[in-house]
Amino acid sequence: MSSDTQSTKTAEEWFQEGLRAGKLGDGRTAMESYKKAVKLDPDHFLAQFNLGIRYGKVMMNLDAAKCFREALRVKPEAPMVHYSLAVVSNLVGETDEAFTHYKEALRINPEFGRAHSNLAMLYYSIKRGRETIHHLLAAARQFEKSGDELMLNNARDLINECSREFQLKPEECETL
Numbered sequence: 001m002s003s004d005t006q007s008t009k010t011a012e013e014w015f016q017e018g019l020r021a022g023k024l025g026d027g028r029t030a031m032e033s034y035k036k037a038v039k040l041d042p043d044h045f046l047a048q049f050n051l052g053i054r055y056g057k058v059m060m061n062l063d064a065a066k067c068f069r070e071a072l073r074v075k076p077e078a079p080m081v082h083y084s085l086a087v088v089s090n091l092v093g094e095t096d097e098a099f100t101h102y103k104e105a106l107r108i109n110p111e112f113g114r115a116h117s118n119l120a121m122l123y124y125s126i127k128r129g130r131e132t133i134h135h136l137l138a139a140a141r142q143f144e145k146s147g148d149e150l151m152l153n154n155a156r157d158l159i160n161e162c163s164r165e166f167q168l169k170p171e172e173c174e175t176l
Contacts, residue, residue, distance in 0.1 A: 011041035018050060030054055038070070045074045049081055052088075061088040079109040086115070090122065098122055113142030117155060129166025133159060133173035 009017075018033030031054040037047035052067030068085040071078065086101035102119040105112055120135035136159045143152035159170055 009036070011037040011044045011047065014040065015044060015047045015050075018047070022050070022054075027054060027057060031058075038067075042070065043074050045071055045078075048074065049078075049084070052081075052084060056084070056088055061091045064088045065092070065094075077108055079105040079112055079115070082108065083112065083115050083118075086118065090118075095122065095125075110138075111142050111145075113139045113146065113148070113151065116142065117151065120158070124162065127166075129162060129168050130173050131176065133162050133166070133168055133170055134176055136162065137170055137173060 014033045014037035018030045018037065021027075021029035021033060031051065034047045034051035034054060037044050038051060041047070048067050048071040052064045052071060055061070055064035055067060065085060065088045068081050068088065071081045072085065075081065082101040082105035086098045086105065089095075089101060090098035099119070099122060102115050102122065105115040106119065109115075116135045116139035120132045120139060123131040123135065136155050140152055140155035140159065143149075143155055162168075163170055
């Protein structure tokens, strides 16, 4: 491929190339293609988001967070981006940022089971029992609705363990 051909590609074409490379398991080419897409169009939401995902897969979480913030600049009401930013924020020790973005993901989509589950674990890490159990209960309801038996069983086990640890009955934690 000549450099003339490369320079005439649009951001969308680079994005599509990144998708194709990712589907073929070529993460490096996918990442490079997404970088070219966002260089041409910083407002290309999916290129920003997918680049963030790619950075996260190679544990470049600060770069991932930057991409997710750019994606949120373009689409501030995207719950999956808030969730993804919360995950990487937690991994780099930005706990307050993680709390903020899990809560925002849930404000936008109250039925986001994995966000409830991860938020429960953040609350557990600071020993806030009522909030932990509350979000585990919400997660369990969503996992049951979606038929995700593995996550449902995990949430139920954690509800039982946390109920014992914090000496709280689940019904006491239905509302905050």
